[in-house]
Amino acid sequence: MSEQATVFIIDDDAEVRDSLKMLIESVGLVTETYDSAQAFLKVFDPSRPGCLILDVRMRGMSGLSLQQYLNKEPVHPPIIIITGHGDVQMAVRAVKAGASEFLEKPFNEQQLLDSIHIALEQDAEQRGKASKLAEIQHRVDRLTEREKEVMELIVNGMLNKNIAHELNISQSTVEAHRSRVMEKMEARTLSDLMRMIISLRP
Amino acid sequence: MFLCIQLFCILLFSLSLSGLQFAFAEEPFIKIGVLSHRGDSFTSDAWDPTAYYLTNQLPDYEFEIVPLDFDEVDTAVSNDEIDFILVNPGIYVNLEYNYRVSRLTTMNNLRGDDASYKIFGGVIFTRRQRYDIQTLDDLRGKSFMAVDATSLGGFQMAWRELNKKGINPYRDFSRLEFGGIHDVVVQAVVSGEVDAGTVRTDILERMATTHDLDLNDIRIINAQYHSEFPFRHSTRLYPEWPFSKLQQTSDDLAKKVALALFQMPADHPAARAGNYAGWDIPLDYQQVHELFQELRLPPYDVIGIFTLQDAIRKYWYWAVLALFALLTLSATTSAVIRRNKRLKRVQRRLERHYERILDSVGDGIYGVDLEGNCTFINQAMEHLTGWTKEDLIGKRQHEILHHTHADGTVHPASECPVYATSIDHVARYIDDDVFWKKNGSSISVEYSCTPIKGTGNNVIGSVVVFRDTTERKQIEEKHREHQRQLAHVARLSTLGEMASGIAHELNQPLTVINNYSRACVRMLESNQPMMEQCSDVMEKISAQAERAGAVIKQIRHFVQKDIPDKKAVRVSDMLDVVSELTSMEITRKHINLDIVMDSTVDFVLAQDTQIEQVILNLVRNAIEAMDEIPAEQRNLVIRTTRQQDNMLEICVSDSGSGMAPSLLEQVFDPFVTTKQQGMGLGLSISQGIIEAHHDRIRVTENTQGGMSFSFKLPIVDDIHHDDTESGNLYQRPQEIA
Numbered sequence A: 001m002s003e004q005a006t007v008f009i010i011d012d013d014a015e016v017r018d019s020l021k022m023l024i025e026s027v028g029l030v031t032e033t034y035d036s037a038q039a040f041l042k043v044f045d046p047s048r049p050g051c052l053i054l055d056v057r058m059r060g061m062s063g064l065s066l067q068q069y070l071n072k073e074p075v076h077p078p079i080i081i082i083t084g085h086g087d088v089q090m091a092v093r094a095v096k097a098g099a100s101e102f103l104e105k106p107f108n109e110q111q112l113l114d115s116i117h118i119a120l121e122q123d124a125e126q127r128g129k130a131s132k133l134a135e136i137q138h139r140v141d142r143l144t145e146r147e148k149e150v151m152e153l154i155v156n157g158m159l160n161k162n163i164a165h166e167l168n169i170s171q172s173t174v175e176a177h178r179s180r181v182m183e184k185m186e187a188r189t190l191s192d193l194m195r196m197i198i199s200l201r202p
Numbered sequence B: 001m002f003l004c005i006q007l008f009c010i011l012l013f014s015l016s017l018s019g020l021q022f023a024f025a026e027e028p029f030i031k032i033g034v035l036s037h038r039g040d041s042f043t044s045d046a047w048d049p050t051a052y053y054l055t056n057q058l059p060d061y062e063f064e065i066v067p068l069d070f071d072e073v074d075t076a077v078s079n080d081e082i083d084f085i086l087v088n089p090g091i092y093v094n095l096e097y098n099y100r101v102s103r104l105t106t107m108n109n110l111r112g113d114d115a116s117y118k119i120f121g122g123v124i125f126t127r128r129q130r131y132d133i134q135t136l137d138d139l140r141g142k143s144f145m146a147v148d149a150t151s152l153g154g155f156q157m158a159w160r161e162l163n164k165k166g167i168n169p170y171r172d173f174s175r176l177e178f179g180g181i182h183d184v185v186v187q188a189v190v191s192g193e194v195d196a197g198t199v200r201t202d203i204l205e206r207m208a209t210t211h212d213l214d215l216n217d218i219r220i221i222n223a224q225y226h227s228e229f230p231f232r233h234s235t236r237l238y239p240e241w242p243f244s245k246l247q248q249t250s251d252d253l254a255k256k257v258a259l260a261l262f263q264m265p266a267d268h269p270a271a272r273a274g275n276y277a278g279w280d281i282p283l284d285y286q287q288v289h290e291l292f293q294e295l296r297l298p299p300y301d302v303i304g305i306f307t308l309q310d311a312i313r314k315y316w317y318w319a320v321l322a323l324f325a326l327l328t329l330s331a332t333t334s335a336v337i338r339r340n341k342r343l344k345r346v347q348r349r350l351e352r353h354y355e356r357i358l359d360s361v362g363d364g365i366y367g368v369d370l371e372g373n374c375t376f377i378n379q380a381m382e383h384l385t386g387w388t389k390e391d392l393i394g395k396r397q398h399e400i401l402h403h404t405h406a407d408g409t410v411h412p413a414s415e416c417p418v419y420a421t422s423i424d425h426v427a428r429y430i431d432d433d434v435f436w437k438k439n440g441s442s443i444s445v446e447y448s449c450t451p452i453k454g455t456g457n458n459v460i461g462s463v464v465v466f467r468d469t470t471e472r473k474q475i476e477e478k479h480r481e482h483q484r485q486l487a488h489v490a491r492l493s494t495l496g497e498m499a500s501g502i503a504h505e506l507n508q509p510l511t512v513i514n515n516y517s518r519a520c521v522r523m524l525e526s527n528q529p530m531m532e533q534c535s536d537v538m539e540k541i542s543a544q545a546e547r548a549g550a551v552i553k554q555i556r557h558f559v560q561k562d563i564p565d566k567k568a569v570r571v572s573d574m575l576d577v578v579s580e581l582t583s584m585e586i587t588r589k590h591i592n593l594d595i596v597m598d599s600t601v602d603f604v605l606a607q608d609t610q611i612e613q614v615i616l617n618l619v620r621n622a623i624e625a626m627d628e629i630p631a632e633q634r635n636l637v638i639r640t641t642r643q644q645d646n647m648l649e650i651c652v653s654d655s656g657s658g659m660a661p662s663l664l665e666q667v668f669d670p671f672v673t674t675k676q677q678g679m680g681l682g683l684s685i686s687q688g689i690i691e692a693h694h695d696r697i698r699v700t701e702n703t704q705g706g707m708s709f710s711f712k713l714p715i716v717d718d719i720h721h722d723d724t725e726s727g728n729l730y731q732r733p734q735e736i737a
Helices: A014-025 A037-042 A063-071 A088-096 A109-142 A145-155 A160-167 A171-184 A190-200 B002-023 B040-057 B070-078 B089-099 B152-164 B182-191 B203-209 B251-262 B269-273 B286-295 B308-314 B316-360 B379-385 B397-401 B417-424 B470-497 B499-525 B531-559 B571-588 B608-625 B661-665 B682-692
Strands: A006-010 A030-034 A050-055 A079-083 A101-104 B029-035 B062-068 B084-086 B102-111 B115-117 B122-127 B143-146 B175-178 B196-200 B218-221 B224-226 B229-233 B242-245 B276-280 B364-369 B374-377 B428-436 B442-453 B459-468 B567-570 B592-596 B603-606 B635-642 B647-654 B698-701 B707-716
Touching: A006 A014, A006 A037, A014 A030, A014 A050, A014 A109, A014 B499, A014 B531, A030 A037, A037 A063, A050 A063, A050 A109, A063 A079, A063 A088, A079 A088, A079 A109, A088 A101, A101 A109, A109 A190, A109 B499, A145 A160, A145 A171, A145 A190, A160 A171, B029 B040, B029 B070, B040 B062, B040 B251, B040 B269, B062 B070, B070 B084, B070 B089, B089 B102, B089 B152, B089 B242, B089 B286, B102 B251, B115 B276, B122 B152, B122 B182, B122 B203, B122 B229, B143 B152, B143 B182, B152 B196, B152 B286, B182 B196, B182 B203, B182 B218, B196 B203, B203 B229, B242 B251, B251 B276, B269 B276, B316 B379, B364 B379, B364 B417, B364 B442, B379 B428, B379 B459, B397 B417, B397 B428, B417 B428, B417 B442, B417 B459, B442 B470, B470 B499, B470 B531, B470 B608, B470 B682, B499 B531, B499 B571, B531 B571, B531 B608, B567 B571, B567 B608, B571 B592, B571 B603, B571 B608, B571 B635, B603 B608, B608 B635, B608 B647, B608 B682, B608 B707
Parallel strands: A006 A030, A006 A050, A050 A079, A079 A101, B029 B062, B029 B084, B143 B175, B143 B196, B592 B635
Antiparallel strands: B084 B242, B102 B115, B102 B242, B102 B276, B122 B196, B122 B218, B224 B229, B364 B374, B364 B459, B428 B442, B442 B459, B567 B603, B603 B707, B635 B647, B647 B707, B698 B707
16 A cells, blocks of 8 residues: 545535535545536546545536446546435436435435545455556466466366376476465465456356 | 449449539420330330429429330449339349439339338249249249349349249250240149249230239249238339439439429329339338349349359359369469478487487487587487486586595596596596496596587587497406416416526525535534534524525515515616526526616616516526526526616617517417416516506517517606615515505
């Protein structure tokens, strides 16, 4: 975790924006405020951790439009939607589209803060998971072609002798490759290896 | 009349004669004219002795007898050929009448041997055997014989008696004959040749004496009796022959002659020769005059008592003409009268017709002359005002009908529109006035007064037609009240439709307050409370609470039921309310709202809540009209523009897809809507509101697409700013009931 998570507040009402900023900062979180979706998108950096607080109805680009736009990115901060009185249809659409939380004004401050924390955890988890897979891939990349072949067969549950027969090599050679794969993949057991490889699969 | 003229002529004649009297000096020869009815020689034999007698008595004169035939008498008298005249009574009255001869004595006629009578008459008789003839009336239809048509005793006396009974001998007898002499008549009756006859008195007795007649053979009709007259007679008795002087004969001579005659003894030889018995004082010949008058004989054949029958006989052509003229006249008169009656009837009918027309009209109508007096009224007027014809006609209408304004102030006659029309001849229409009823109450009226022209094209007054608008005004007031209620319901409805937007408006400040207050609490709970920051936050919280309060006040203002009167209101305030209430929707729909205010106008005269409702309605319609077009093309413009007539136009324009022409026509009708929700009352109510502000909402199509709705309000320029609140939307003072 090189960078601290930020709460991005996007609302065209300055008073709402400022009050949210004050409330969220009062619990020690970092905030950035934007008066429109467009203003936010100008400085959007997918790598920055955090979460978004969006008003559904805004001049210019609406909250839902921004949500749809961000969904196209591989990784983006979780979105908390806030709205005025009873816009249920819009809430359903937002949640279906992957919104982390939907809050109706005027909301309970604790509810908002809880939602922000959950969103930040989601973001962190999302971001942690992504880096682990990158590490496994990195280890895989260090294997030779023969070692990749052997590893594939191991993960498929084949025995050494079958592998030797399959690859038309000696059983002792298979065992040598196997120990190097385990070493390079930093896997202590066979199940460790198998979990790593499966996590890579889509 | 004729009589008068004749008398006048005679008078003239006599006067001229009297003037000539001196010319006739006494002459030695005095001529005595004698009617010679039995021949001249006989007359001379009979009367010459009397002339000798007079000559002897009056030696200064020599008297001679001039025998005169019937025909000659008139000429001799008129030519003054004689001085005295002796004729029968019939001729005498003619002469007396025509030539003013005057009788001196009446002859004593000798009848029989020694009896003399100065009177005589007529006798009417028939044969004794004619029992069917008893009275004069029985003679009708019988044959009759008399002596002569001109014979006094032998016909005319009998005629008079018959005439008195209504018998006309010339007409009512089967035959009338004249025998010429008395004896022939007697013979004819006795022989039965005629049914009856008449002769002079004493004829029958004389013939009986000479045995020419047996008195038993005859019977006297209408027998009369006279104590001094022994002869049978049927008629009145008349005087015998008079001895007369002509007019020019001197009275002196006449006196001498008369005296000489009076002195003649009855048995004087001269008297015997003339078959008379001396002379007596002259009798009254009036009876003879009357006889001639009654029988219309000369001299009374022309004049006298003129019966209608005579008139008809004599003047039948005049009578016919007169009758014809009379008939024509009466026919014409009756035609004229009939025509006149018909005209009167037609006129009455026309008048009734006019009256019926006037009375069948529901409006009150009355006429006013140039003096301002009422000339006529119709039934509706009586009905509407309670005043009757008697109350109004001929009276000054202004003092009765509109002496006072509705507000109780005096309405001077000099300001009366009815009189003004009579004076300047210009028709007027007054749409709001009051007339006072007989019972003291008043009615609201609208009326027209129009000058009336007379026959000469000059104005003779004016006619007023009026209508009772009391009920209409009440209905209008009810209608306005109804409109107000409807507008109120519409506002509530609008508010309901806008509930989510309004909730948003409220949620914003509430959310902000919530956030700030929680943040503040956290700051205070933290170990190092930031007091300054907290104080700032509290300020912000307060501002937000006020914002929420303002929204609620606006809503309360918008839905209030009791609408205050029109007053000067700030245009921007009204637009602020509208933009506030619609901002949520405008934001959500990404509409570009542009408010362009005319900076020269601050205030207008209006009922603000209602105008806000109208603008809100137009704005919401505009927003919906742009639903179908892309968001970036949605432009909503609210523009205020000062107009020339000191009015401010407020125009709401959209850039939507416009409106179907068919809809354009009925867009202000109630229950016409393109929306799935909504009653379609918005524009209808808005139009009602603007009409109450004396204008109408106009719809035009924009050249770049979309519609514009506009209306005008009167500008209030001259205003004390103290009277109005500042422009701050959130600090509007409210009339809280």
